[in-house]
Amino acid sequence: MLINERLVLLNSKAKNREELIRELALLAYKDGKISDIEDYIKAVLKREAEYSTAVGFGVAIPHGKSDSVIDPFLAFAKSEDIDWDAPDQNPVDIVFLIGVPEKDAGSLHLKILANLSRKLMKEDFRNSLRNIKTSAELLDFLNKSELGF
Numbered sequence: 628m629l630i631n632e633r634l635v636l637l638n639s640k641a642k643n644r645e646e647l648i649r650e651l652a653l654l655a656y657k658d659g660k661i662s663d664i665e666d667y668i669k670a671v672l673k674r675e676a677e678y679s680t681a682v683g684f685g686v687a688i689p690h691g692k693s694d695s696v697i698d699p700f701l702a703f704a705k706s707e708d709i710d711w712d713a714p715d716q717n718p719v720d721i722v723f724l725i726g727v728p729e730k731d732a733g734s735l736h737l738k739i740l741a742n743l744s745r746k747l748m749k750e751d752f753r754n755s756l757r758n759i760k761t762s763a764e765l766l767d768f769l770n771k772s773e774l775g776f
Contacts, residue, residue, distance in 0.1 A: 629701040629739065630769065632762040633658045639706035644719070645672065647709060648689050651702040651724040660726060663695035667726060670695075681713035686747050690725035692736060699727045699735055701743075703765060705757065721747075721756050742775045 634654050641647035648671050656664040670691035674680065681687040685708075701723060708718030723743055727736045746752045752772065759765045 634702040635762040636704040639704045644711050655700050660698050660700040661695055666695040667693045679712035681711035681719050683713055683715040686721045687711045687719045688723050692729050694729045696726045696728045
């Protein structure tokens with residue numbers, strides 16, 4: 628699986644999207660998924676500058692394709708409400724950060740994004756994420772959700 632307990636942050640205190648992206652990128656860096664954290668963050672923020680990765684319903688899926696990503700990963704955070712320029716104007720409190728190596732960017736990146744987005748459109752899925760209390764509970768829930776990656 629692309630996510631593990633070391634890539635989960637259940638009580639982020641980030642005040643804005645860049646802080647939250649940095650928090651999750653640091654988890655990935657400490658877990659050996661990223662070789663150059665600043666290069667990866669730069670790629671994610673470049674994508675955010677082009678178009679907000681908030682999808683609505685309090686959810687954002689920031690992502691970055693970078694040669695500094697060693698292993699593909701998915702990181703997760705629950706946060707206090709953050710303004711993320713969402714299309715529905717609602718603040719974000721659920722964030723999945725995707726990291727893929729530049730060479731694998733095409734199909735893997737799109738597969739992760741498509742499968743995750745499909746699930747996140749369902750209210751019961753989002754509510755379950757909001758009610759999760761532990762990293763182990765999150766991983767169990769994601770495994771049972773048949774995300775296909």
